[in-house]
Amino acid sequence: MGDGYSFVVVANRLPVDRTTGEDGGQQWTRSPGGLVSALAPIARTSGGAWVGWTGAADDDTGPQEVDGIQLRPVPLSAQDVDQYYEGQSNSTIWPLFHDLVEQPVHRREWRQAYEAVNRRFAEATAEVAADGATVWVHDYQLLLVPAMLRSLRPDLRIGFFLHIPFPPVELFMQLPRRAELLRGLLGADLVGFQRPLAAQNFLQLAGRLLGLQPHDDRVCYEGRTVVARAFPISIDVGEIDRLAADPDVQLESERLRADLGDNRRLLLGVDRLDYTKGIEQRVEAFGELLAEGAVSNDEVVLVQVATPSRMRVAQYQQLRERVEREVGRINGEYGAVGRVPVHYLFQSRSPEELVALYLATDVMLVTPLRDGMNLVAKEFVAARRDELGALVLSEFTGAAAELDDAFLVNPHDVEDLKRGMVAALDAPPDERAVRMRRMRARVHGHDVDRWARQFLATLDDPDRAET
Ligand code: F6P
Secondary structure, eight states: OSEEEEEEEEEEEOSSSEEEOOOOEEEEOOOOOOHHHHHHHHHTTTEEEEEOOOOTTOOOOEEEEEETTTEEOOOOOOOHHHIIEEEEEEEEIHHHHTTTTSSOOOHHHHHHHHHHHHHHHHHHHHHHHEEEEEEEESSGGGTHHHHHHHHTTTTTEEEEESSOOOOOHHTTTSSTHHHHHHHHHHHHEEESSSHHHHHHHHHHHHHHHOOOOOOOEEEETTEEEEEEEEEOOOOOHHHHHHHHHHHHHHHHHHHHHHHHHTEEEEEEEEEEOOOOHHHHHHHHHHHHHHHSSOOOOTTTEEEEEEEEOOSHHHHHHHHHHHHHHHHHHHHHOOOOOTTTTTTOOOOOOOHHHHHEEEEEEEOOOOOOOOOSOOHHHHHHHHHTTOOOOEEEEEETTTTHOOTSSSEOOOTOHHHHHHHHHHHHHSSSSSHHHHHHHHHHHHHSSSHHHHHHHHHHHHHHTTOOOOO
């Protein structure tokens, strides 16, 4: 215990992807993404480790060092993946925490698997953490870990950050074994959320469910103080800026524009194929604009990148079918040979390819029905060094609280979606530039590194940290 790591990140996934090396052999490389780039330097300089799953079932990969980070894999069997990850995490908690955008499924065996896997994560962390170490647990897959870890290692300083929304009390109350989940989170010293409202929901719940008496941003639980505060996550602004300045990326962007038709204006959506993202409603709104003649296939084109995600979960398969049917219908009705209105890509794209798309875009559509933050919106803004391009953004994203210079829409209302899209297309260039400049200033002042440092400083001392 004494020789362990003084900083440990615990997340469902390890920050690595399995790739094929030049010699044809399998190797691990660091995943792209803001969270990893923010935490990797901290983990490296403070003697840190990362506890998580490799992403493959029945994978017996042992401890590894990748890019200076010590990885401690927690293996999951095919049944664990089915019950803990696809079941309780992504078919129960995920839809319920996203305001019941889809109906949550409740199964006793999923709850048991969730508890057993959370215990394994807690045990793996207890084994690698040094005396008095700081441990940072992430997200809804691991809600029970803080309390489990505290009972194994009361010497640790434990932080928890929820990347997705935290539901209002009435919704949380629907969860079977709800008090246990709440007690899981109360095992932390600091519980971080994307938005102040989520922190309030959590504190109210502690009052309602356990009879605790929150005051300000904290609550006393089992003789300790648990602080609940908002820390809106962000992106690695420098990395997106570097990609946007890369001549190869710019060339790719010009090629994309030429391929899509230089005289057509490009609308872009980039999302995981998830029912929370509002892809269906967005495509429907675009189809209606074409049907009404508000836009034409000669003037505009929609590119929708839908990254495959959780595809073994029935609700995701059904969503895919519905989206693909609607895209087919729209292209069939309004397309011409060599010129379709919707380019739908059910594919993952590299960060370079995504930034090239952002640079080619006239109107970025980020219209989730519910989203904790939405980093695509921030990436798009960070990429637009030219201060061009408009952002249509759902009011139901965490990002809307910061990027209120976007064209804000209610994605549950197709008429409002259409209004937002047309307003963004029609806005005069100088109005778009003013909006973009303000949004860029916000994103530049709040990148993911600052987010991580604020969280960790607050965990260290909630009363001294700058808010
Ligand atoms: O938004 C929540 C989240 O878990 C992210 O942290 C993650 O990048 C994304 O969803 C993808 O989820 P999964 O690990 O299920 O592929």
